[in-house]
Amino acid sequence: MRNLYAYRATYLIAALIVAAAALFAWLRSQERVVAPEEAGYERLYEMPAHPLWPGSLSSTQLLSADPKRVPSISTTSQRH
């Protein structure tokens, strides 16, 4: 009986180890293993242009754009 439980436990341990290796590989391949502050920047880099805001820029365009050409966001002007 002990041997049977041991066989089952061995297969379970082996499966867990391979699953953990696969999870690690997936996380690494997704470059998800980052520090929290860097994770924030990564999300910003990936941000697309706003689909409902005409003339909006994606995060990449925003970073490379000439600051003078970036539309200003003025809540007061929208009220008028």
Place this chain on the structure above:
Amino acid sequence: MNRFMAGTLWILLYLVVVLAPLFLMMIRPTPPGRSFWVEFSIALGFVGLTQIAVQFLLIARYRRITVPYGIDIIVQYHRQIAMMALVLLLAHPAILMIYNPELLKLLNPLGGTWASRFGLASTVALVLLVVLSLYRQQLGLNYERWRLTHTLLGIAALVFAHAHVSLAGEYPYKYLNTVWKQVFWKVFGAVMISSLVYLRLIKPALQKRKRYRVTEVKEERGDNLTLVLKPVGHPGLRFAPGQFAWLKLGPTPYTIAEHPFSFSSSAETQGRLEFGIKALGDFTRSLKNVPVGTDAYLDGPHGAFSIDLIPAAGYVLIAGGIGITPMLSFLKTMADREDVRPVLLIYGDKRWESMAYCEELDALTQKLNLKIVYVLEQPPEGWHGETGFITEELLARNLPQEKIKREFFVCGPPVMMDAVQEALVKLGYPLEHIHTERFSLV
């Protein structure tokens, strides 16, 4: 803490240790991420390597680790997980080479780098180690030589693999990219190998203080004998009936020649230890010539095959050949304890002449609530008992009909144990109540 809890905790700790390199590699600074298959192959290499490293810890016979499972289970796990680790370590380069066939050139020791050479050497050592273990008898390798080779190949595989890990990967794709990660990795390997120091140096030093002396070598029927030991200058060893110990004979405990044998004496007689031994190999065949007065050293007790660990209202003991040894210890201990619980012993062997300990067993029927059924494969003329093998029909004929909680203990050749276990399950006895001793530790 009970055995189940302790066993579960050890498994969790094992997983944490084996997966430690994966946790380590996720701590910043980390190399840039690559494709899933490249990262997967690297992860398999790391966990395969830590599994090999932990093997040293598993076989060091630390009592805290072995007690929850029994050392036979640890050895079984050691064998199985070594196979798995080998598969993972072979998958590591195989995946990389399928992903990038240019890496096939690393298989040539002259054409690769030092990292690939160490990786190759480690893999070769490991494959050799597994092949020698699986085919030891077919290759005619004796136990002592195999053991020494096994240890040396294990160390070589681990050291080469560590060198491979330290050198592998070019900037920025280097996982051990900080000093503390390299130190951690080296200390981890060193701690695992140091288990061998415990097993081969510290344990013998402790055994030296607890010496035994051979006081009798009794020839039994068949090719069996009983080796009797007495402690020298200490009270002896406390063990549970059914357990075993590794035995070393000779003037020093610092020897690689040691063999596991079951106690056949009562657990209540601490000052006189008996081992039932069948002449099956070079060492066991030489035992009948061991002079009285020879020094002996024991590493034990080990094992979880014991009536003391599995209480019941009654027992059914099924033995084949020299598998009678732990059963004899059960019965002698029960007799010394004046235990009145019912016991049925079914004992099979080839011939009546080779059936050891029959007289002692018959004497025990006077002291215990014991019934014995002898089963002979080749019965003599005029034999009225059971014949053939221990089959389902034979068990159905002889097993007690009273509905009390009985535990079944089975010990003998592996084929016989498998057949008996299957027959008992078919007869409706739950697997939880059937306990076997797979004594093949080599």
